[in-house]
Amino acid sequence: MENIKSSQQSAVGSLTRLSVHVRSFKYPDGTQAMSDIDITVRKGEFIGILGSNGSGKTTLLKIMDGLMKNFDGEVFLDGNDIRKLSPREIYKKIGLVFQNPDDQLFAPTLFEDVAFGPINMGFDTGDVERKVLSALNEVELTGLEKKSVHNLSFGQRKRACIAGLLAMGHEILLLDEPTAGLDPMGEYKMMNLLTKLNKGNGVTIVMATHSVDLVPLFLDRLYILSRGRVARGGIPEDVFTAPEEMSNVKLRLPQIAELIYKLKHEDNMPFERIPLTIGEARREIARLYA
Numbered sequence: 566m567e568n569i570k571s572s573q574q575s576a577v578g579s580l581t582r583l584s585v586h587v588r589s590f591k592y593p594d595g596t597q598a599m600s601d602i603d604i605t606v607r608k609g610e611f612i613g614i615l616g617s618n619g620s621g622k623t624t625l626l627k628i629m630d631g632l633m634k635n636f637d638g639e640v641f642l643d644g645n646d647i648r649k650l651s652p653r654e655i656y657k658k659i660g661l662v663f664q665n666p667d668d669q670l671f672a673p674t675l676f677e678d679v680a681f682g683p684i685n686m687g688f689d690t691g692d693v694e695r696k697v698l699s700a701l702n703e704v705e706l707t708g709l710e711k712k713s714v715h716n717l718s719f720g721q722r723k724r725a726c727i728a729g730l731l732a733m734g735h736e737i738l739l740l741d742e743p744t745a746g747l748d749p750m751g752e753y754k755m756m757n758l759l760t761k762l763n764k765g766n767g768v769t770i771v772m773a774t775h776s777v778d779l780v781p782l783f784l785d786r787l788y789i790l791s792r793g794r795v796a797r798g799g800i801p802e803d804v805f806t807a808p809e810e811m812s813n814v815k816l817r818l819p820q821i822a823e824l825i826y827k828l829k830h831e832d833n834m835p836f837e838r839i840p841l842t843i844g845e846a847r848r849e850i851a852r853l854y855a
C-alpha cells in the first residue's frame with residue numbers, strides 16, 4: 566500500500582474550527598470519562614482519535630458534537646461556545662456518524678433514510694433524489710434504495726450511515742469507528758472515500774478508531790486517548806515510536822513498524838528510522854540493499 570496521505574497532501578488551512586478543552590467529564594454513575602483534554606481541529610484536517618476500548622473516543626466525539634454538555638471546560642465551534650448554539654446551528658456544520666449503525670438508521674427503506682437529512686434541510690424532491698442517489702453511489706449501495714434498512718448487512722448499514730451524512734454535505738464530519746466491522750476491501754474503500762472528501766472536497770474530518778494500521782496511511786495528525794486523557798498527539802511519525810509505549814496505552818505499532826523495529830533492535834539491522842507503511846518500509850529496505 567502506498568502512502569496516500571503524502572501523495573495527496575494539500576494545503577491545510579490554519580483556521581481553527583473546533584477547539585476542545587475539557588478539564589473533567591463524569592457520567593452520572595460517577596465514571597470519570599474525560600480529564601484534561603486539549604484538542605484543536607483546524608479547517609481541512611483529517612484527524613484521528615486513536616484509543617483502545619473504553620478509552621473515551623465516543624464520549625469525546627459526543628462532546629465535540631454538542632450532545633454531551635455537562636462537562637467542566639469549554640468547547641468552541643468556529644469561536645462560539647458550543648453549549649450556547651442551538652442543535653440546528655451545530656448540525657448545519659457538523660455531522661456525527663455513530664459507532665453503531667442501528668443507533669442512526671431508522672427509516673423503513675434505505676432511500677428514505679438517506680433522504681431524511683436533505684428533506685429536513687428544505688431541498689425540493691428533485692434535489693433530494695439527486696443527493697441521495699449520488700451519496701449511495703459514493704458508498705457503493707446503488708440498487709438497494711428500496712431495501713429495508715434492517716435487511717442490509719452490517720457493513721452495508723455502516724456505509725448507509727455515511728451516505729446519510731454525505732447527502733447533507735457537512736463541512737465537518739465526526740466519524741466513530743467508520744471502518745469497524747468492514748471487510749479488508751471495504752475498510753480500504755471507506756478510507757479512500759474519506760480521503761477523497763477531505764482532500765478533494767475540503768471536508769474537515771475527525772475519526773475515532775483503534776485500527777493502528779490504517780492511521781499512518783491516511784491521517785494528518787492523531788491523538789491517542791487512554792483512560793479519558795490524551796496520552797500523546799502529533800503526526801503519526803512522532804506518535805508511533807516504540808512497542809512498549811503503545812502497549813502502555815493498550816495499542817500496538819502498525820504491523821510493518823513492529824517488524825522493522827524488531828529487525829533493528831533485536832537483529833541489529835541498520836534501519837535509520839521505523840517506517841510506518843509498507844511503501845516506506847519498501848523504500849527503506851531497498852536503500853539498505855542498494
Ligand SMILES: Nc1ncnc2c1ncn2[C@@H]1O[C@H](COP(=O)(O)OP(=O)(O)OP(=O)(O)O)[C@@H](O)[C@H]1O
Nearest residue numbers: 592594596598616617618619620621622623624625
Ligand atoms: N452512558 C454511560 N454511562 C456511564 N459510563 C459510560 C457511559 N458511556 C460510556 N461510559 C464509560 O466511559 C468510558 C469511555 O467510554 P467510551 O464509550 O467513550 O469509550 P470508547 O473509546 O468509545 O470505547 P470503544 O472502543 O469500546 O467504543 C468507559 O469507561 C465507559 O465505561
Ligand SMILES: [Mg+2]
Nearest residue numbers: 622623664741
Ligand atoms: Mg466508542
